[in-house]
Amino acid sequence: MSIWFADELPSAEWVDSRCDDTAIRSLGIEITGFTDDSIRGRMPVDSRTRQPGGVLHGGSSVLFAETLASWGSSFTVDRERFHCVGMEINANHTRPVASGWVLGEARPITRGRTTQVWDIRITDEQGRSVCVSRCTIAVLAAPSQY
Numbered sequence: 001m002s003i004w005f006a007d008e009l010p011s012a013e014w015v016d017s018r019c020d021d022t023a024i025r026s027l028g029i030e031i032t033g034f035t036d037d038s039i040r041g042r043m044p045v046d047s048r049t050r051q052p053g054g055v056l057h058g059g060s061s062v063l064f065a066e067t068l069a070s071w072g073s074s075f076t077v078d079r080e081r082f083h084c085v086g087m088e089i090n091a092n093h094t095r096p097v098a099s100g101w102v103l104g105e106a107r108p109i110t111r112g113r114t115t116q117v118w119d120i121r122i123t124d125e126q127g128r129s130v131c132v133s134r135c136t137i138a139v140l141a142a143p144s145q146y
Contacts, residue, residue: 002036003108004075009034015071024067027060031071038107039072045097055096056130061122062091065133068106069118073137076111083140087115091133097124106135114139 015031028044041064043049049060066086073084106120115138122131 003111004034004036005077005079006075009075023063027063029064029067031068032103034075038105039068039075040103040105041068042101042103044101045099050098055098056102058091058093058131061093061102061131062089062133064102064104064122065089065091065106065120065131066135068104068120069116069133069135069137072106072108072118073111073116073139076108076116077139081141083142084116084137085140086135087138088136089133091131093131094129095124097130100125102130109134112139 012031012033019025027048028046029041031039031041033040043060043064045056049056051057066089070084070086077084102122102124104120104122106118109117109119115136118135118137120133120135121129122133124130
């Protein structure tokens with residue numbers, strides 16, 4: 001059974017088209033698709049996302065995780081009546097990555113009337129864990145801007 005509010009989800013291209021002039025675009029984050037219960041994306045590991053030590057910056061992983069949870073939550077509610085924003089996020093960084101892409105998948109743990117909690121798993125291209133994150137989302141009674 002699908003978790004999404006609408007019968008037909010927007011395309012990944014539509015979601016990405018809403019990210020101009022944002023941190024999402026600056027880091028090269030892309031939404032790649034949806035399953036019945038998750039949203040997926042990817043982020044490059046390059047000069048935009050690495051720390052001075054040459055590996056993926058933990059803050060980049062957190063921004064990627066919150067992007068997935070925020071977009072995901074916004075499609076589980078009526079966007080004409082509600083707007084979803086991040087309230088809290090934590091992250092455990094489990095493996096360094098120096099280049100290539102990291103892949104992320106976010107699934108809701110709970111979808112309440114006023115808050116949601118999302119589990120986000122980020123892996124390298126070989127499927128090895130890079131970051132495990134949990135994000136709490138506020139569901140606000142105001143229309144979304146996207």
